Amino acid sequence: MRRMRSLRLKVNGDEVEVGAPDHWTLLEVLRYRLGLIGSKQGCDKGDCGACTVLVDGAPVLSCLTLAALAEGREVTTIEGLMPAHVARGGAGADPVQDAFDRCGALQCGFCQPGMMLSARALLDRTPFPTREEIQQALAGNLCRCTGYTQIFQAVEQVAAEAAGIEPAEPTWATYREAGQQPSPRARGVKGEDA
Amino acid sequence: MKSFELVRPRTLDQAVTELAAGGAMPLAGGQDLLGELKEHLADPERVVDLKRLEGLDGIDVDGEGNLTVGALVTLTALEEDPRVRERFPVLAEAAASVGSVQIRNAGTVGGNLCQRPRCWYYRTEDTPCLKRGGTECFSYAGKSKYNAILGGGPSYIVHPSDVAPALRVLDAELELRGPGGERRVPVADFFTLPSEGDVLKENVLEPGEIVTRVRVPALRGTWRSGYEKFRERDSYDWALASVAAALRVDAGRVVEARLCMGGVAPIPWRVAKAEQALLGPLRDESAWTAAGREMVRGAEPLEHNGYKVPLARAMIVKTLRRLTT
Ligand code: FES
Ligand code: FES
Numbered sequence: 001m002r003r004m005r006s007l008r009l010k011v012n013g014d015e016v017e018v019g020a021p022d023h024w025t026l027l028e029v030l031r032y033r034l035g036l037i038g039s040k041q042g043c044d045k046g047d048c049g050a051c052t053v054l055v056d057g058a059p060v061l062s063c064l065t066l067a068a069l070a071e072g073r074e075v076t077t078i079e080g081l082m083p084a085h086v087a088r089g090g091a092g093a094d095p096v097q098d099a100f101d102r103c104g105a106l107q108c109g110f111c112q113p114g115m116m117l118s119a120r121a122l123l124d125r126t127p128f129p130t131r132e133e134i135q136q137a138l139a140g141n142l143c144r145c146t147g148y149t150q151i152f153q154a155v156e157q158v159a160a161e162a163a164g165i166e167p168a169e170p171t172w173a174t175y176r177e178a179g180q181q182p183s184p185r186a187r188g189v190k191g192e193d194a
Numbered sequence: 195m196k197s198f199e200l201v202r203p204r205t206l207d208q209a210v211t212e213l214a215a216g217g218a219m220p221l222a223g224g225q226d227l228l229g230e231l232k233e234h235l236a237d238p239e240r241v242v243d244l245k246r247l248e249g250l251d252g253i254d255v256d257g258e259g260n261l262t263v264g265a266l267v268t269l270t271a272l273e274e275d276p277r278v279r280e281r282f283p284v285l286a287e288a289a290a291s292v293g294s295v296q297i298r299n300a301g302t303v304g305g306n307l308c309q310r311p312r313c314w315y316y317r318t319e320d321t322p323c324l325k326r327g328g329t330e331c332f333s334y335a336g337k338s339k340y341n342a343i344l345g346g347g348p349s350y351i352v353h354p355s356d357v358a359p360a361l362r363v364l365d366a367e368l369e370l371r372g373p374g375g376e377r378r379v380p381v382a383d384f385f386t387l388p389s390e391g392d393v394l395k396e397n398v399l400e401p402g403e404i405v406t407r408v409r410v411p412a413l414r415g416t417w418r419s420g421y422e423k424f425r426e427r428d429s430y431d432w433a434l435a436s437v438a439a440a441l442r443v444d445a446g447r448v449v450e451a452r453l454c455m456g457g458v459a460p461i462p463w464r465v466a467k468a469e470q471a472l473l474g475p476l477r478d479e480s481a482w483t484a485a486g487r488e489m490v491r492g493a494e495p496l497e498h499n500g501y502k503v504p505l506a507r508a509m510i511v512k513t514l515r516r517l518t519t
Contacts, residue, residue: 003198022197023198023231025195045228045232046225049294058299060300061225064225064229064300065224066224066241066243069243069245139429140293140297142429
């Protein structure tokens with residue numbers, strides 16, 4: 001009985017050929033065959049979203065996807081975001097990565113690869129999402145650290161900067177660029193104002 | 195996960211033959227199956243990938259307005275289809291309420307209908323409950339917060355599908371294909387109570403048989419339909435209680451009503467008397483309350499799920515208020 005196979009995958013624009021057992025998930029092949037450890041093995045059973053990758057541009061859970069089923073499709077991991085941005089003529093990191101950094105949208109960082117890929121997929125389809133659309137798009141990505149506010153603000157920051165306007169609500173990035181301390185509200189503290 | 199052989203048939207005939215050979219399980223979106231395999235709730239020798247089968251991933255509306263949805267259609271595709279949204283909002287809303295974006299992008303309509311229970315005793319490897327061939331439903335004397343208030347016994351699971359109650363109020367039919375050929379089963383007859391059918395299963399699927407298509411008859415006249423779901427966690431979750439409703443409205447009156455609940459029973463729970471209570475003036479709060487009362491009539495809550503009785507009634511009122519406003 002054949003339980004191993006040779007897979008042809010397209011990951012971050014590169015064609016790769018890799019051998020893996022039939023029961024291996026895409027996440028396992030990415031991490032343990034291809035060394036792409038940006039995709040995190042959080043719960044490994046579909047709860048946390050830390051393993052989110054894009055398949056043909058749509059976010060899916062790589063821990064619940066058999067690797068063989070990704071054949072013939074375009075897989076994008078967090079490692080592929082910046083190269084893709086540069087290939088499109090951009091400079092440096094993807095604006096999502098940049099905004100997450102500037103907005104203080106991360107602490108331990110474990111959720112970030114999945115979070116940023118979900119955000120990228122949202123912005124590709126909906127360049128100017130409402131707060132509610134952002135919340136829905138990121139609902140499958142759990143974060144144990146940030147309390148989400150800065151994450152939502154980071155996504156709004158990307159949209160606002162793409163449009164050349166100020167984000168509706170001031171974010172950390174806005175304050176930092178003005179050389180000021182972020183207000184409690186910009187830090188996501190409810191009920192206090194600067 | 196234990197190792198298995200992945201089989202990737204190109205035709206439905208091959209798929210059915212592979213599945214009928216025993217020791218095999220079907221894989222569509224994998225959003226439930228992979229969890230099952232990882233928790234060792236099932237350990238097949240072979241997993242049969244259905245995603246290469248042709249003709250099962252489309253949504254069609256014929257000239258008369260009848261809808262056909264292939265079992266491999268993803269929940270995202272169903273939720274976003276403009277025809278489904280316009281003509282069968284209850285179905286689009288139910289699909290949109292499933293899991294997270296990631297789960298809906300991979301999860302299929304067929305998989306959503308055939309997913310296994312979420313009861314934590316079932317899902318935990320070291321509690322071999324009734325559903326896994328054991329002798330006891332541990333929720334009965336144990337932690338029953340998420341279990342059934344209606345139709346329970348000897349197992350008290352609730353059916354986790356959101357799509358099922360929606361299809362139930364649309365009087366949909368499922369097309370099944372197995373070693374014995376093709377057959378059509380109304381959604382009303384597809385799901386089985388643990389007391390009636392095989393307690394190890396939640397539906398009438400025979401070994402080797404799979405769901406291939408969903409057929410929804412056109413709605414004639416003016417209908418309003420919708421799906422409301424109450425979750426413990428707002429980001430994404432299974433229903434603690436959900437309501438699918440469809441009302442045919444004529445001259446300011448409800449002339450036909452269909453109501454089905456999810457999250458409260460081992461099958462989608464539809465009650466004729468609750469529907470009859472709704473016939474009459476369009477906006478009649480007392481009718482909503484009466485419908486809620488009929489829906490939970492005979493409820494037998496377990497130790498920790500009594501809250502589902504008022505919740506179910508409130509969800510019915512909430513749904514009808516929205517649909518009649
Ligand atoms: S690792 Fe895939 S959802 Fe948690
Ligand atoms: S930053 Fe730690 S989990 Fe999100």
